[in-house]
Amino acid sequence: MKIARIEAIPFAIPYTKPLRFASGEVHTADHVLIRVHSDDGRIGVAEAPPRPYTYGETQESIVAVIEKIFAPELIGVSLLEREVVHARMDRTIGNPTAKAAVDMAIWDVLGRTLDVSVTQLLGGFTDRMRVSHMVGFAPDDVMVAEAQRVRDTHGITVFKVKVGRRPVDLDVGACRALRTALGPDVELYVDGNRGWTPSEAARALRAMDDLDLTLAEELCPADDVLGRRWLVSQTTVPTVADESATTPGEVTRELLGGSATMISIKTARTGFSTSQRILHQCEGMGVEVVMGNQIDGQLGTACSVAFGAAHRLTSRRAGELSNFLDMRDDLLTEPLEISGGELAVRPGPGIGVDVDPDKLAHYRLDQ
Ligand code: MUC
Numbered sequence: 001m002k003i004a005r006i007e008a009i010p011f012a013i014p015y016t017k018p019l020r021f022a023s024g025e026v027h028t029a030d031h032v033l034i035r036v037h038s039d040d041g042r043i044g045v046a047e048a049p050p051r052p053y054t055y056g057e058t059q060e061s062i063v064a065v066i067e068k069i070f071a072p073e074l075i076g077v078s079l080l081e082r083e084v085v086h087a088r089m090d091r092t093i094g095n096p097t098a099k100a101a102v103d104m105a106i107w108d109v110l111g112r113t114l115d116v117s118v119t120q121l122l123g124g125f126t127d128r129m130r131v132s133h134m135v136g137f138a139p140d141d142v143m144v145a146e147a148q149r150v151r152d153t154h155g156i157t158v159f160k161v162k163v164g165r166r167p168v169d170l171d172v173g174a175c176r177a178l179r180t181a182l183g184p185d186v187e188l189y190v191d192g193n194r195g196w197t198p199s200e201a202a203r204a205l206r207a208m209d210d211l212d213l214t215l216a217e218e219l220c221p222a223d224d225v226l227g228r229r230w231l232v233s234q235t236t237v238p239t240v241a242d243e244s245a246t247t248p249g250e251v252t253r254e255l256l257g258g259s260a261t262m263i264s265i266k267t268a269r270t271g272f273s274t275s276q277r278i279l280h281q282c283e284g285m286g287v288e289v290v291m292g293n294q295i296d297g298q299l300g301t302a303c304s305v306a307f308g309a310a311h312r313l314t315s316r317r318a319g320e321l322s323n324f325l326d327m328r329d330d331l332l333t334e335p336l337e338i339s340g341g342e343l344a345v346r347p348g349p350g351i352g353v354d355v356d357p358d359k360l361a362h363y364r365l366d367q
């Protein structure tokens, strides 16, 4: 039950259409596949998505930190010694998606070793989640057509609309068009990826007061400390901290500072181990959470649903689990399927998915 080897394999799979948002855009899933081998021959997998505009990591930096620093520090550690794993990785600051993927691949190989699913190991609350779909920047009619297609094809009725453009009327118009076209029965919420000032955000929320938005995520930067507090005091829409709350310490700062009222948990940046700490922290403080998406592929999405379904609090709301729908292909032997607006946890041991060797050979960049 010891870690024998860790691989970091860069791969690239194009998107059928780019996802655009206030802090960047994604055209290709240029991710890193992590494989953790145990000394009894089992392999656990996870994927790390580089998001330079959010965490400063690149595909090259993820491969380098895993090969040069984490792997040598972790060889020989037991799969059960998660505290040791994290103490060693935390000697290096930053690099959240690299650390998270190593953590999740260790849980996967542990689950395979014990012949138990990660969802069962983590909490075993349910076996599925409702799905929320992210709608990126585009002309209003294109955003509406995408939401309608996703609703009609996959039964999804919860949409997170990307906002944060200037002038704010662009996004107010897009949200209004979506509400008019989709009717009152779908859930709509917004994510600004730090694009607005607090006063722009307040103006936009006021202009959308009649649209029944359920959440407003990261409308302005965390460094607008007093501005964000002021914004919370101006609105009755719960304000979600996403990229401003990526560690337990940041979660405490955002919540106790009054700059956010809910937390987005992303397994892509906090793995299973630290996501569980953040979840319990929020639960203890009486704060709601949403399972976010780091624009994950199918492997990352399988990790999110494995974690989200494991706990009562994370499975209550729809999780953001559908970004992979816009990828041209993926690495798994059996693709994930969203139907009736839900995504089920894979029943097998660990995360429950397998990487197709032919697909990996085709998309990997290092051979
Ligand atoms: C999101 O919820 O913000 C876009 C940038 C990022 O860091 O995550 C995605 C989605």
Ligand code: MG
Residues within 6 Å of the ligand: 191, 193, 217, 218, 242, 243, 292
């Ligand atoms: Mg966000």
